Amino acid sequence: MLQDQTILRIPGPSPIPPSVQRAMNQSMIGHRGKETSDMLKKIAPGLKKVFGTTQEVAIIAGSGTAGLETAVVNVVKPGEEVLVVVTGAFGDRFTKICEAFNIKVHVLNVEWGKALNPEEIKAFLAGHPEIKVVFSTYCETSTGVLNPIDKLALAVQEVSDALIVVDGVSCVAGVETKMDEWGIDVMVTGSQKAFMLPAGLTFVAASEKAWKVIEENDQPRFYLSLKKYRDNLLKDTTPFTPALSLLFGLEQVLSLLEAEGLNNVYSRHALMKDMTRAAFKALGIPLLTSDEDASPTVTAVQPEDFDAEEFRKILKKEFAISIAGGQQHLTGKIFRIGHMGYCSPADQLQIISAIEVALKKLGKNIELGKGTAAAQQVYLAQ
Missing domain, CATH: 3.40.640.10 (Type I PLP-dependent aspartate aminotransferase-like (Major domain))
Incomplete structure (x- = not known):
C-alpha cells in the first residue's frame, strides 16, 4: 500500500x-x-x-x-x-x-x-x-x-x-x-x-x-x-x-x-449504481435497498455471514480503500459505498475487484471475478 x-x-x-x-x-x-x-x-x-x-x-x-x-x-x-x-x-x-x-x-x-x-x-x-x-x-x-x-x-x-x-x-x-x-x-x-x-x-x-x-x-x-x-x-x-x-x-x-452534460452526469451515476448492485447480487451478498429505491450516489450492503466492520478494516489495510459503515442502529450491520461526483465506471471496477479480494481474506467462499464480471456485463449492456 x-x-x-x-x-x-x-x-x-x-x-x-x-x-x-x-x-x-x-x-x-x-x-x-x-x-x-x-x-x-x-x-x-x-x-x-x-x-x-x-x-x-x-x-x-x-x-x-x-x-x-x-x-x-x-x-x-x-x-x-x-x-x-x-x-x-x-x-x-x-x-x-x-x-x-x-x-x-x-x-x-x-x-x-x-x-x-x-x-x-x-x-x-x-x-x-x-x-x-x-x-x-x-x-x-x-x-x-x-x-x-x-x-x-x-x-x-x-x-x-x-x-x-x-x-x-x-x-x-x-x-x-x-x-x-x-x-x-x-x-x-x-x-x-x-x-x-x-x-x-x-x-x-x-x-x-x-x-x-x-x-x-x-x-x-x-x-x-x-x-x-x-x-x-x-x-x-x-x-x-x-x-x-x-x-x-x-x-x-x-x-x-x-x-460532460448534466444528462450524461446522471447516466454515469445510474450506471455505477447498477454495476455495484449487480456485483453484490452475483456474489450472493444482500443489499439493504430494493432496486427501485436505490440511490445512484451510494449503495448500502447488508452482509449476513461476515462482519461489516472487519471487512472495512481489510479494505483499508490492504488497498487504502475507505468505505463507510452503518449509522445508529445499523452500526456494524451494513457498509456503504459512495459512487458520486469524481467517480467513473473504471473506478467501480477497481473497487469491486478489491472487494472480492477482501472477502476472500475474510474467509468468505466466493468465486473471484464473479462480481467484477457482473459489473462488466452491466457496463457492456449500456
Whole structure:
C-alpha cells in the first residue's frame, strides 16, 4: 500500500478532480472586488441549472447541516407545526433542528432501507391540516435510498398548502433535480458530495411560494438569513465573507458538469449504481435497498455471514480503500459505498475487484471475478 494513497469511496466527502484542486490553489483576491463579482456572475447560471430552478441559489459558507438549519429558520416560526419524513439518520436531523427552534414536530417514520410512500404522507396531512412545512431527504445517505420527491410534492399539493423542503445534500449534481417543475419549495445541498469539492459550502434555493413565507417570517436569524443572500446575489456579491478558494473550485466544477452534460452526469451515476448492485447480487451478498429505491450516489450492503466492520478494516489495510459503515442502529450491520461526483465506471471496477479480494481474506467462499464480471456485463449492456 502506498503511504500517500487514499481511495475514498465513502458517501462524502468525495474525491476532488485535479483541475478543481488546481483552481482552489489560486491566489486570494479581494472578496469585494470586481473579480469576485464576475466569478459569482459566472457561477449563478450553472447552479440554477443543476437545481432546476430560475430562482437565486444562495451560496453559504457552512456545512450541509448549516443549509438544513437555514431552511428551517427561514420558513418556519416557533410554535408552528411541521411534518418530518424520516427515512434514516439525516431525516432525523431535520427533527432535531426543528425541535431546537421550538417548532412542533410530527414525525412519520419509514423503515430504514425503504423509500417514503407519498400516499402515506398525503393521508397524514389530510388529518393534520395545521402542518405548515413537510421536510424530507432526497437521498438518505445512511441507507442508500433515493426518495421520490417529485411524487411526494404532487401528493402534498393535492391535500395541503404546506411548503416542501428537501435535503438534497448527498445527491444534487449526481441525480436529476427539477426543483421548479416538481414544485419543491426549498432545496438544500452541500459541496462535498456530488459537487466534488471539500466540505464548507452549502447551497439553498427557495421557490416564489417559499419567498412569500420567508419575507413574512419574523423568526430571528442573522447569518442564515436567505433574504440577505438573495439581495446580495442580485448585486453579484455576498452578505458575508465568502469562502473564496471553494468558489474558485465551484466555478471549475460547474465547467466540468457543463462539459460532460448534466444528462450524461446522471447516466454515469445510474450506471455505477447498477454495476455495484449487480456485483453484490452475483456474489450472493444482500443489499439493504430494493432496486427501485436505490440511490445512484451510494449503495448500502447488508452482509449476513461476515462482519461489516472487519471487512472495512481489510479494505483499508490492504488497498487504502475507505468505505463507510452503518449509522445508529445499523452500526456494524451494513457498509456503504459512495459512487458520486469524481467517480467513473473504471473506478467501480477497481473497487469491486478489491472487494472480492477482501472477502476472500475474510474467509468468505466466493468465486473471484464473479462480481467484477457482473459489473462488466452491466457496463457492456449500456
